[in-house]
Amino acid sequence: MQSEYAISIKGLTKSFGKLNVLKGINLQVKRGNIVALLGPNGAGKTTTIRILSTLLQPDGGRAIVNDYDVINQSAKVRANIGLTGQFAAVDEYLTGAENLHMMGRLYRLSRADSRKRTNDLLEQFDLVEAGKRPTRTYSGGMKRRLDLAMSLIASPPIIFLDEPTTGLDPRSRLTMWEIIKQLAASGTTILLTTQYMEEADHLADYIVVIDHGKVIAEGTSDVLKAKIGSDHLEIIITKPGGYEKAKEILKGKSVQTDDDRRTISVATKGGVKKLKEVLQQLEDAKVEVESVSLSRPTLDDVFLNLTGRKTGAEEPANKKEKK
Amino acid sequence: MAKISALSPVKPERHPVLFWTLNDTWLMAKRSIMHIIRSLDQVMSLILFPIMFMLLNRYVLGGAIDTGDVSYANYLFAGIFVQLLAFGANYTTINLAVDLKEGIVDRFRSLPMTSSALLVGHVIADLVRNAISAVIIIAIGFAVGFRPTAGVREWILVIGLALLFSLAISWISAILGLLVRSLEAAQWIGFVFIFPLTFVSSAFVPTDTMPSWLQAFAENQPLTHVIDTMRHLLVGTPLDNSGWLAVAWSVAIILVCAPLAAYMFKRRSVVDK
Numbered sequence: 058m059q060s061e062y063a064i065s066i067k068g069l070t071k072s073f074g075k076l077n078v079l080k081g082i083n084l085q086v087k088r089g090n091i092v093a094l095l096g097p098n099g100a101g102k103t104t105t106i107r108i109l110s111t112l113l114q115p116d117g118g119r120a121i122v123n124d125y126d127v128i129n130q131s132a133k134v135r136a137n138i139g140l141t142g143q144f145a146a147v148d149e150y151l152t153g154a155e156n157l158h159m160m161g162r163l164y165r166l167s168r169a170d171s172r173k174r175t176n177d178l179l180e181q182f183d184l185v186e187a188g189k190r191p192t193r194t195y196s197g198g199m200k201r202r203l204d205l206a207m208s209l210i211a212s213p214p215i216i217f218l219d220e221p222t223t224g225l226d227p228r229s230r231l232t233m234w235e236i237i238k239q240l241a242a243s244g245t246t247i248l249l250t251t252q253y254m255e256e257a258d259h260l261a262d263y264i265v266v267i268d269h270g271k272v273i274a275e276g277t278s279d280v281l282k283a284k285i286g287s288d289h290l291e292i293i294i295t296k297p298g299g300y301e302k303a304k305e306i307l308k309g310k311s312v313q314t315d316d317d318r319r320t321i322s323v324a325t326k327g328g329v330k331k332l333k334e335v336l337q338q339l340e341d342a343k344v345e346v347e348s349v350s351l352s353r354p355t356l357d358d359v360f361l362n363l364t365g366r367k368t369g370a371e372e373p374a375n376k377k378e379k380k
Numbered sequence: 381m382a383k384i385s386a387l388s389p390v391k392p393e394r395h396p397v398l399f400w401t402l403n404d405t406w407l408m409a410k411r412s413i414m415h416i417i418r419s420l421d422q423v424m425s426l427i428l429f430p431i432m433f434m435l436l437n438r439y440v441l442g443g444a445i446d447t448g449d450v451s452y453a454n455y456l457f458a459g460i461f462v463q464l465l466a467f468g469a470n471y472t473t474i475n476l477a478v479d480l481k482e483g484i485v486d487r488f489r490s491l492p493m494t495s496s497a498l499l500v501g502h503v504i505a506d507l508v509r510n511a512i513s514a515v516i517i518i519a520i521g522f523a524v525g526f527r528p529t530a531g532v533r534e535w536i537l538v539i540g541l542a543l544l545f546s547l548a549i550s551w552i553s554a555i556l557g558l559l560v561r562s563l564e565a566a567q568w569i570g571f572v573f574i575f576p577l578t579f580v581s582s583a584f585v586p587t588d589t590m591p592s593w594l595q596a597f598a599e600n601q602p603l604t605h606v607i608d609t610m611r612h613l614l615v616g617t618p619l620d621n622s623g624w625l626a627v628a629w630s631v632a633i634i635l636v637c638a639p640l641a642a643y644m645f646k647r648r649s650v651v652d653k
Contacts, residue, residue, distance in 0.1 A: 110490040136392065136492040146487040148411060150418040162407055163493045165392035165400065174390060191418065207487070212390055 060124055063088045063215050063246035064109065069118035071104055071270075078104045080270040081118065086248055086263075088214075091241045093261035094250040101270040102250035103143065106217045109248070110140045123215055136164070139208030139216040143223065145200035146207075153188035153195075153203050154179060157210055164211035171210070178206040182236070198229030205236065209245075216240070218249035222256060234259060255353070258282075266363065273363050289352045290323040290332055292339075299344040306338055319347075392492075404494040408501025412475065416509050422471065427513045430464040431520055437584055438524050445585050450615055453525035458611035459583025462603060464517050465542055466578065468510040469549035470570035472502040476557030477566035496642040502557075503550040510546050527615075534613040541613075541626060545606050548630040549574075551637035558644045577603050582611075602629035 064086035071079040079101045086092045094102045107113040109122055111131040119126065125133040147156050154175055161171025179188040182202045192200060201221070208216055221237065222230040237260055241247055251257050257264045258278045266274040266281070274281060292307075294300040300319050311324040325331040332351050339346055395403075416422060434456065442452040479485050479498065488498055518526075530538065553570060560566045580597060581587070581604040587595050598604055606629070608622040 107486075112486055112489055132492055135490060138490065140487065140490040142483050142486050144483045146483040148484060149482075150415045151411065155414070159407055159411060160491070163404060163488070163491045165395075165492060166390055167393045170390045211392070 059088070061088065062086060062121075063090075063123055064092075064248060065119075065121040066105075066109075067119045069105065069108065069120055070116045071101075071108065071113065072116055078270050079108075079115070082267065082270065082272060084265055084272065086246060088246050089241065089244055090262040091237065091247045091249065091260050092263045092265060093257035094248065094265050094267060095252070095254065095257045096250075096267040097252060100267045102267065103219055104270075105267075106140070106219050106248070106250060109134075110138055110217055111135055136211075137213055137215060139211070139213040141205050141208045141216065141218050141221060143219045145197070145204040147192045147195075147200055147203050149193040150191055152191055153184050156192060156203060157188075157207055160207045161210045166211055174210050174212075178209060182206045196229075198225055198232065201225060201229065201233065202236070205233075209240070213245075215246045215248070218247060220250055220252065223252070268363075288325050288328055288331075290325055290335060291350045291352070292321045292323070292335070293347040293349070294319055294321070294344060295347045296345055299346075302342055303339055303344045303346075306342055306344070307335065401494045401497070404497035405500045405504075408497045409504040410501075412501045412505030413508050415475070416505060416512070423509060423512055426468050426471070426509065427464070427516050429467065430460050430513075430517055433463065433584075434460045434517070434520065434524065441584075447586060450617060451525065451527075453521075454527060454615040455586075455611065455617075456584065457521045457526040457528075458607050458614055459578070459581070460521070461514070461517060461542075462545070462607045462610060463574070463578045463583060464513055465510050465546050466549050466574045466603070467570070468513055469506045469546045470553045470574060471509060472499075472506050472550045472553035473557040473560070473570050474563070474566045475502050475505070476554060477560055477563050480557075481563060495646050499554050499641055499645055503547065503554065506550040506553070507543060507546055510542070514542065529616045530614050538610060538613050541606065541609060541630075544627065544630040544634075548633035548637070551634055551641055554641040555637055555644065558641065558648060577601065582607050602626070602633075605629060 062085045064084070066082055066084040069079050069082040069084075070077070082101065082105060084092075084094075084105075094105060096102050104113065108115045109120055109127060111127050111134050114128065121127070122134045123137040125137065127134050147153075148159070151159065157175040157178055158171050161174055162168070164171075166174065175188075179185045182205070184199065184203060184206070187195060187199055192203060195203065205218070205221070218237070222233050225233060234256075237247060237249070249260065261278065264275065264278055264281055265272055292303065294303050300321075303321055304314055307321055307323060313322045313324075314320070315322070323331070323335065327334070329351065332349070336346065336349065437456050437460075438453055442456065445452055445455075447455040476499070485498065489495065556569050557566060560569055578584075580590075580594060581601060582598065583603070587598040587604070590598055602625075605622040605626040608617070609619065609626040611617045612619040612622070
C-alpha cells in the first residue's frame, strides 16, 4: 500500500561541526504535488535535499521517500528519485544523447528502454539537434534542460530540484517553469527549493518557508500571502503643499509616511487597480506627483514579516521590483 | 517543444549484483576514455614533459654521465618511461577533483549505481592514456638512439609491469584527488611527489655517485625498483632483487590504496559547498 505522502520528514536535524544547519525540520509532500522549500541562502534547503537524495546522513529524525527510509533503504530510495542539483551536472565532453543514455544505463534500464527514453526526452526538451553535440557547446539554459532531462530518464515518481532556475535568463526560466508544471501534471511529485517568492507562487501547490534550519511558515501561496502582507505603493511628492494634502487624502492605517523623503507608502492588496485609484484621488485634488512605484512582496518582505529581520546581510536591503 | 509526456513506465532490468558492478564500471570507464579521445590535449601535455626530459638528458647532460657498459640512450629510456607512467597515472587526481567540483559526483551518488565505479573508471582511463603515450615515447626513444635488446617475453613483462605500476600510482592519485580541496591543488600535488621521487632514483643517473644517505634512499624506494626492472628487461642490465620488489611494492600499494579510496569516496560528504 502506498501512503498518501511521497515524502515525509519528521524532526530532521543535521550539524556540520558547530553549525546547526537543520534544527528539526518537519515536512510532508502529497503525491503528485509540487512543494517549494522557500528560504534564503544558508537556510538549510540544499542540506534537506541532500539528505532526501541520500547524499548526506542526517544526525537525527526520520525521512521517508516513496515509503523507503533514506538511511536504512538508501538504495531503494535512489532507484525512486531524480535529483537536479544547483549546478548543471552534465558531462561536458559527452553529447546530450550520450549523457542521457549513460544515465539510463546507470538507472538500470535496458539498452532499448534507455535509447527510447533518450530520444523521447531530447524531443520533449527541444534538444534533438543539440543532442548530437558535446554539452560544452550548450548555453546555460540548454544545460539546465538537459540536466533535468537526465534526472527523468528512468521516470522516477519523485524528483528533487535544487534551485532549478537560479542563474537562468528570463526566457529560459519560463521554459523551465513550463516543464516543471507539465511534469507535475503527468503525475510526478516534485520538491523544489527556491529563493524567489515569485517562483514558489507560480509553481507550488504548497510552500514551506524555512530559515536557520527551521520551518517558520507553511501553506498554500494564498494563505502565506495573506500572512505575509501585501504590495507596496510608494508615492513621492516634492511640492510641500501637495505632500501635506496627499497625506490628508490618503491617511489610514495602511499608510506610512516619511517626511524627510516626502514619501507616502501604502500597503495594499489591490495591485494596479489600487494604484489607479490613488492616482485618481490625487489628480482630483490637483496634487502633483513626482514619482510612483508599486512593489510586490519579496522574500525580504516575507522575512521581515515572519521574523522581524532581513533575510541576510549580503543581500541588498531594498531589493524590490519596480513596476 | 513537445509535451512532456506522462510517466512512461520503464522498469529496471533484473541482473545479479556482479553484472551491475561491471556494467557501472564499464560505463564510467567509457565516459573517462571519451574524455581522452575528445580532449587529446591531456595526452599532449602529458607527453611533452617526458619528451623534453629525454632530449635534454640525452643530448645536454648525457655525455657527462657514465653509465658503464650501456649507452646513455639505452640507460635513460627506462627512467623516462617510468616517469611518463607516473605522471600519466596522476590524472585521476585532477579528473576526480574536476568531477567533485562540477557536481557530477553528487548526481552519480544519487543513482542506484555502484559507488566505486567512478573511481575505477578514472583509473582505467589512466591505463588507456598511458598506453597511448607509451607508444609515442617508445617511438621517440627509437629516434634518439634507444636500442632495446628485449625479446617478446621481455616486452610482455614490460607491459605487465607498466600496467601494474600505473594502477598503483592511479590509486594513490585517487586518494589525493579525494583529499584536495581545490583544482589548483589537484594540479600540483602529484607533481610534488613524483618529481623528486623520479630524480632521487636510478631514472637519469646511476645512484652510486649520490651522497651515501641519499643513495640509501634512492636505492630502496619503489620507483628505483620499477625502473631497474624495466631497464633489465629492455636492455639487459643486472637485476638483483628489483624484479620482485617492484611487483611487491605495486601490489601492496594497490591492495592498500584501492579499498581505502573506495571507502573515502563513499564516506565523503561535501560540506563546503
